[in-house]
Amino acid sequence: MKIALFSDIHANLPALEACFKSIDEQKPDAVYCLGDLVGYNIWPNEVVNEIRKRGIPTIAGNYDQGIGLMSDECGCAYKTEPEKDMGKISISYTNHLVTPVERKYLRTLPSHINLEFQLNHDKFNLLLVHGSPRKINEYLFEDREEKSTIRILEQANADILCFGHTHKPYHRIFNTGTEGKDHFRHAINIGSVGKPKDGDPRGGYVILTINDNTSINDKDSIQVEFIRFEYDVEKAAKAVEDSPLPNEYAEMLRKGV
Numbered sequence: 001m002k003i004a005l006f007s008d009i010h011a012n013l014p015a016l017e018a019c020f021k022s023i024d025e026q027k028p029d030a031v032y033c034l035g036d037l038v039g040y041n042i043w044p045n046e047v048v049n050e051i052r053k054r055g056i057p058t059i060a061g062n063y064d065q066g067i068g069l070m071s072d073e074c075g076c077a078y079k080t081e082p083e084k085d086m087g088k089i090s091i092s093y094t095n096h097l098v099t100p101v102e103r104k105y106l107r108t109l110p111s112h113i114n115l116e117f118q119l120n121h122d123k124f125n126l127l128l129v130h131g132s133p134r135k136i137n138e139y140l141f142e143d144r145e146e147k148s149t150i151r152i153l154e155q156a157n158a159d160i161l162c163f164g165h166t167h168k169p170y171h172r173i174f175n176t177g178t179e180g181k182d183h184f185r186h187a188i189n190i191g192s193v194g195k196p197k198d199g200d201p202r203g204g205y206v207i208l209t210i211n212d213n214t215s216i217n218d219k220d221s222i223q224v225e226f227i228r229f230e231y232d233v234e235k236a237a238k239a240v241e242d243s244p245l246p247n248e249y250a251e252m253l254r255k256g257v
Contacts, residue, residue, distance in 0.1 A: 007034035007164030012194025018231035035061025068107030
């Protein structure tokens, strides 16, 4: 089974359209969205409706939750006062743009999707979340201590945990087996469609392939492919500059930071 996973569009319609074009070329068997459809750009309603039109199973991101509740907080961990000030403008503007139908959709999105596979006499659990299984806005960075990440995977009973939120893609594999019996678990950050932060302005998503021989005892029995695609970054950046949003968000799109 070939599964496409994407996340963190953040109201960037040109990026989402290019993402869908790329995903269609991959011909996946299933497609899932891991949240944060809105915020930081001018197309929150259009992004929501493109995803709804395709019937894509979607979970709530922290920004979706905030807008769904018409809150002035997005659950974002801004580090500096200027970042906080820009964030207030973004959530206020997004609340202004989002219409009641789209807001209701965001408010009713589930917090996670759990898929259980029965393969080779093993149960194989794929858990899709936005931030972490514990909290919608928890950041699971690549340099997180191994013991901490393993604890999160085990407590969630996740053999594969896919998530977004940090906008920085990576794949880590851990062997949590005991007494000489391997049990491999995977932590996969699928990156960001519309607001990448890894220095590459191209959008990104993941193709996860689960085969008929996939097993928790074989770390190479799943395939994880990180796809990057070009999109009209300048159109998205110019849209920010022509709106009440801070111009800094336009520069972030151009630089992928």
